[in-house]
Amino acid sequence: MDQxxxxxxxxxxxSHTVVELQNAGYEVIIxxxxxxxxxxxxxxxxRITGIKPHFENLDCLDYVGLDHVFAKxxxxxxxxxxxASKAVGESVQKPILYYRNNVNGLMNIIDLMPLYGIKHLVxxxxxxxxxxxDTLPVTESSPIKPATSPYGNTKQICEEIIRDVVHSxxxxxxxxxxxxxxxxxxxxxxxxxxxxxxVPNNLVPYITQTAIGMREELRIFGDDYxxxxxxxxxxxxxxxxxxxxxxxxxxxxxxxKQEEPIEYFNIGTGKGISVLELVHAFEKxxxxxxxxxxxxxxxxxxxxxxxxATKANNVLGWHAETPLDETMKNAWKWEQKVHGETxxxxxxx
Ligand code: UFG
Numbered sequence: 001m002d003q004x005x006x007x008x009x010x011x012x013x014x015s016h017t018v019v020e021l022q023n024a025g026y027e028v029i030i031x032x033x034x035x036x037x038x039x040x041x042x043x044x045x046x047r048i049t050g051i052k053p054h055f056e057n058l059d060c061l062d063y064v065g066l067d068h069v070f071a072k073x074x075x076x077x078x079x080x081x082x083x084a085s086k087a088v089g090e091s092v093q094k095p096i097l098y099y100r101n102n103v104n105g106l107m108n109i110i111d112l113m114p115l116y117g118i119k120h121l122v123x124x125x126x127x128x129x130x131x132x133x134d135t136l137p138v139t140e141s142s143p144i145k146p147a148t149s150p151y152g153n154t155k156q157i158c159e160e161i162i163r164d165v166v167h168s169x170x171x172x173x174x175x176x177x178x179x180x181x182x183x184x185x186x187x188x189x190x191x192x193x194x195x196x197x198x199v200p201n202n203l204v205p206y207i208t209q210t211a212i213g214m215r216e217e218l219r220i221f222g223d224d225y226x227x228x229x230x231x232x233x234x235x236x237x238x239x240x241x242x243x244x245x246x247x248x249x250x251x252x253x254x255x256x257k258q259e260e261p262i263e264y265f266n267i268g269t270g271k272g273i274s275v276l277e278l279v280h281a282f283e284k285x286x287x288x289x290x291x292x293x294x295x296x297x298x299x300x301x302x303x304x305x306x307x308x309a310t311k312a313n314n315v316l317g318w319h320a321e322t323p324l325d326e327t328m329k330n331a332w333k334w335e336q337k338v339h340g341e342t343x344x345x346x347x348x349x
Contacts, residue, residue: 001027003075004250005118007060007109008032008082009053010041012194013124013183016243017080019192022049024247029073031066032083033059036197044191060105063112070116078120078250081109084154087201088128088300091151102154106161114171120253121175122246125159127235127266127305128152129179136272137235137308140179140264148300166262174261176249181235181268181307183242185327186334193334194239204236207279208335211288218290220275222297227304231275235268235306238322238330242267248316259315268307269320285328 004021008014009030015037018028022045030042030053039057046052054073058065060083070076084102085091091098106123113121129152130138131145147153162175184204186193199215200206210218223230245267252258273281279290312318 010037014082020243028053080122095150186330190333218292233272233304238327265312266307272306285325
């Protein structure tokens with residue numbers, strides 16, 4: 001069975017991807033330092049698929065530790081590199097942490113890959129590399145704009161490092177770079193989902209935590225933008241659909257179907273949704289009201305961005321499939337489950 005090493009495999013997108021990889025017949029090795037996720041992900045993944053992934057509690061900054069892992073598993077055919085810090089605001093406060101984690105982590109991985117004859121790398125990138133695009137929807141050949149945060153800059157730098165290494169010919173490396181739009185939702189089983197530490201930064205966890213009563217109200221950051229209802233527009237992609245894009249990418253690499261040694265794909269629905277529309281979609285799907293108030297704009301927010309996902313549709317044969325109301329129902333199911341479990345734990349203490 002082909003082995004796939006997944007860094008950051010206990011995290012939000014990582015855990016959903018591990019499930020889909022296992023469903024597709026791959027043997028998965030997770031490398032994660034649990035800095036922003038829980039060890040419970042392993043048993044949750046096992047509950048969904050019936051298969052326990054290998055797990056190595058390790059930081060990607062630990063070169064020697066990674067070397068041991070690469071040596072221990074002899075059939076690693078591809079690596080999916082998720083492990084990274086991802087909070088935009090925090091990256092402005094702690095740039096060194098972000099450059100170290102995100103850039104050095106990738107450097108360690110690509111330094112070791114050729115030593116173990118591993119050719120294939122799927123890299124977790126972001127639509128943040130496009131900044132505020134001049135034309136919408138964004139295609140893969142839209143210009144890369146100067147990053148607006150250290151986090152965004154790390155994604156750009158990592159893309160450039162991969163490009164240079166692949167093109168250098170110094171080793172036989174191939175890569176698929178997936179540029180995610182806004183991943184939301186949870187697994188339909190309710191077993192895995194997004195688990196933000198502290199107060200959520202992102203919209204959907206904030207909506208679900210408000211709906212369940214953990215937060216008083218959702219603050220909508222600005223309704224005076226140049227959009228139909230005045231709130232910002234994003235392309236919200238279901239996390240299970242996003243996870244499946246990684247499986248397709250791995251398969252394409254292993255079957256040596258790449259047309260270029262490095263390929264870029266936008267992973268989104270192709271549809272722009274405003275903040276208000278998303279709140280309404282949640283309320284409609286779940287029947288639960290979300291208390292909200294419009295406040296000032298959040299610094300650094302892009303006004304509108306959505307994907308042209310035609311390349312992923314045609315070349316990868318991948319499509320966003322899950323309807324928004326189902327994604328919202330899954331996010332809500334997960335919130336209820338996590339909240340219930342947390343309350344139960346508190347009750348026992
Ligand atoms: N928003 C609110 N209230 C909130 C949270 C968000 O109104 O409490 C609005 C934001 O202003 C924005 C939209 O909801 O208009 C989406 O915001 P998110 O924070 O969910 O996501 P971003 O589009 O800001 O994307 C950021 C990074 C991406 C990264 C993504 C997920 O720019 O690179 O978070 O981590 F992929």
